[in-house]
Structure formats: structure tokens, C-alpha cells
Amino acid sequence: MPPLHVPTSPSLPVIGHTVPFLRDARGLLERERRRHGDTFVVRVLGNPTVVFLTPQATRTIYLDRASAFSSEIGWSFTIGPLFRRGLMLRDFDDHHFHRRVMQQAFRRKALDGYMAKVDEVAETHLREVRGSLDVYALVKRLTLDIAAQVFVGASLGGQAQTVNSCFVAMMKASMAPLRLDLPATAYGRGLRARATLERLFTRLVLDRRARPETVDLLSRLSHATTEDGSTLPVDEVVDHMIFLLLAAHDTTTSTLAVMLWHLSQQPAWQDAVVEEVQARSGQPVTLENHQQMRATELVMKEALRLSPPVPFSPRGVVRDSVIDGWEIPAGTMITAASLGLHRHPDWWSHPDEFDPTRFSAERAEDRAHSHVYVPFGGGAHICIGNHLAELMTKAVVTRLFAEHRVVARPGQNVTIDAVPIPKPRGGLVLEVR
Numbered sequence: 415m416p417p418l419h420v421p422t423s424p425s426l427p428v429i430g431h432t433v434p435f436l437r438d439a440r441g442l443l444e445r446e447r448r449r450h451g452d453t454f455v456v457r458v459l460g461n462p463t464v465v466f467l468t469p470q471a472t473r474t475i476y477l478d479r480a481s482a483f484s485s486e487i488g489w490s491f492t493i494g495p496l497f498r499r500g501l502m503l504r505d506f507d508d509h510h511f512h513r514r515v516m517q518q519a520f521r522r523k524a525l526d527g528y529m530a531k532v533d534e535v536a537e538t539h540l541r542e543v544r545g546s547l548d549v550y551a552l553v554k555r556l557t558l559d560i561a562a563q564v565f566v567g568a569s570l571g572g573q574a575q576t577v578n579s580c581f582v583a584m585m586k587a588s589m590a591p592l593r594l595d596l597p598a599t600a601y602g603r604g605l606r607a608r609a610t611l612e613r614l615f616t617r618l619v620l621d622r623r624a625r626p627e628t629v630d631l632l633s634r635l636s637h638a639t640t641e642d643g644s645t646l647p648v649d650e651v652v653d654h655m656i657f658l659l660l661a662a663h664d665t666t667t668s669t670l671a672v673m674l675w676h677l678s679q680q681p682a683w684q685d686a687v688v689e690e691v692q693a694r695s696g697q698p699v700t701l702e703n704h705q706q707m708r709a710t711e712l713v714m715k716e717a718l719r720l721s722p723p724v725p726f727s728p729r730g731v732v733r734d735s736v737i738d739g740w741e742i743p744a745g746t747m748i749t750a751a752s753l754g755l756h757r758h759p760d761w762w763s764h765p766d767e768f769d770p771t772r773f774s775a776e777r778a779e780d781r782a783h784s785h786v787y788v789p790f791g792g793g794a795h796i797c798i799g800n801h802l803a804e805l806m807t808k809a810v811v812t813r814l815f816a817e818h819r820v821v822a823r824p825g826q827n828v829t830i831d832a833v834p835i836p837k838p839r840g841g842l843v844l845e846v847r
Contacts, residue, residue: 790803
């Protein structure tokens, strides 16, 4: 149970605020903030959770100086059964060990080696693109192929559609109100999709262990050893690969889709991005030159502000704590909510407007506090692939806008569902010219 002194609004028995949360999580946060201030309780999927909407509380939760906040417990009732033992589902020393093993795949030398493959895959997928099409589906196929090439070391080929369908089913299951393991339920379909991926990646891990180690992450994890010299258990390697492939492609897909939607609505910003891309004369994105893409970076940051890829960061409190002046006892569920913080009127001017200049050196609204802009989380659990995500996003933008523009239909409106990962409701059909 949450602390009795934290305010909450009346909600339906059992289901609580689940329905408005799934329909419009952003709207729910804003209504509760107006009623109660920056700290309140919502009841979602049967779990009362204290929501914090200040950068000070976000900093306390992310930095977790006293090791009082469990990410594993926090995620256990949503993605826990579906993405078990991924990095977000590990805590403290166990998390530190596994993050250290995986960190080698995200060091500068490794990132530099990935970019030629990223550019090649993006160019292949976008070469013949034109006409009216669902650019969300296009980008999702593209980013999954990039993730497979980079982390598995090979294209998924004919298995790509199966893998993509499994991830879609698992994400739907993570938010399913009816959590029964039955074939007819979304939750049951998600668990069966998880089992399909387990079989696929178990075969891949065993295949990699039978060969000499190569540079891709799957091979490195397959050959990685613990402190006593034994290899990581096969199921742990499988767990990491399932979670990483999901995180590596779905969050980047989300960012690109939000960017393309707003660029289709903002011709001046699209002109700036196109001009910037064409000035590069087809030069691929690298670690050395990506910071030259200033207009693209401003648009990307604004897309991440409006639709953060991880809109909530739930934690389970394992010892009595004080957060932002509130006494929070052990056993409480809490969350930092970047979805609300990123549009908080105390910190952002005209927070619902698309305005990339808020990130310019002159305005720098994101620098008002160290934790007012946290699209990739923070602390020990900050997204391990945040730099790769930025590079991938810029590489795809470069290949797309080298020869194309995106145009929305007159009067077109698109709703971005915020949870579990931002996604345009019903797809994102644009004219690609």
C-alpha cells in the first residue's frame, strides 16, 4: 500500500486508473498534477504507485544513493514475466556485473565499428522508398534489421517477421489488464511469443559457442565468463539478447516516428534537416561527424522530450526513504515519470508545443536542472545504448532525407500512444516523395 498521506483521486474497484492510463497516460498525469500537485498515487494494473513529477525527486530515484529502490521489483508487474532478467530487471551488484559484461559492446571503438553496417542497412531499406506508406512499419523493420546485424552479427532473414511479431505481442502483453496465461488472452499470447524467442536465441547461442568468438555481442556474451571462469548460463545470454534487441530497435523506432510526424507538420524544420543532410553530400554518419548535424539533433531532442521512449521508471522501495520531502515506507511502489516531467509548465515554456529551439544554447531549457530532461533514464540504469540510439537515428535521417521528403495529408491528425513505448495509434501513413 502507498503512504496514506500521499493524495489520490477516486478510481474504480480493482482496475483503478488502468483504463485512462492505457487510453491517455499523458492526460491522466496532467489531470492528477492539477488536482494534487507533483506527487500523487495512481492505481494501474492492480498496483498503487506514487508518481513523482519533479526533477529533484527524479534525481533521488535515479541516483539511489542508499540502494533503496529496486528496478526489478518496479518492472515486475509489467514487463517482468516477458523480459525477465534483462538489465532493467536486475538490481545492485547483480546489475553491475551484467552491465559490465555488456558494456564492451557500447564502447567507442565498438560504436565506431557499427556505423558502416548501420549506414549500409539504412541505405538498403530506404533506397526505393516512395509513395503513401506506413513509415512507422518501415522504420520498425529497418531498426530491427540494424539491431540484428549489429548485435547478432547477421540478418534475421526470413525470421525477421516472426521476431517482430513476437516483440509486438510481448509489448501488448506487458500492459494487458487481464493477466491470465490462456491462448485467447493478450497476456497468454505474449508469453507464447517469449517462448518462441527463447527457442530461437537458444539455438543461436549454442551455435556461437561452437565457433571461435567474433565481435558481435551475441558471440561475446556466448563466450563471456563469470569470476570463477565458467561461461554465462545459456538462458541468461538468451534473456539479455531478447531484452536488448527489443530495446535497441523499438525505442529508436519510436523516436524516428515522432520525428517524422512532426517534420511532416513543420516544413521549416524539415527544410533545415534536408539542407543539413544534403550539405553532407552522402557522407555517412560517424562518431567524428555526427555532432555537426545540429538541426537534426534539436529535432531529435524535442521528439524525445514530447514522447520519451521510457515514459515511466518504476521502482520498488526496499527500505524506508524520503523523496522530495515525502516519507516513503518500504514496500511502496514509486515511479519517476518523464512523460509528465518533460511537459511540466514550471520547467518548459509552452510545454505541449513542438519547439526544438528550446534546446538551443540561448534557451537551454533542458539545462535548468540536471534531471529535468531524462529521455534515457539516469543513474545506474541509464540506457546502455543511448549513444548508439542517437547515432542510428541520425544515420536513418541522413539516408531518408538525402533524396526524400515526408508529407502529411491535409488535415491529418496522429495520436501518439505513450505506453508502453510511444507509438502512433493505427500506424503513421505519410507521403514519401
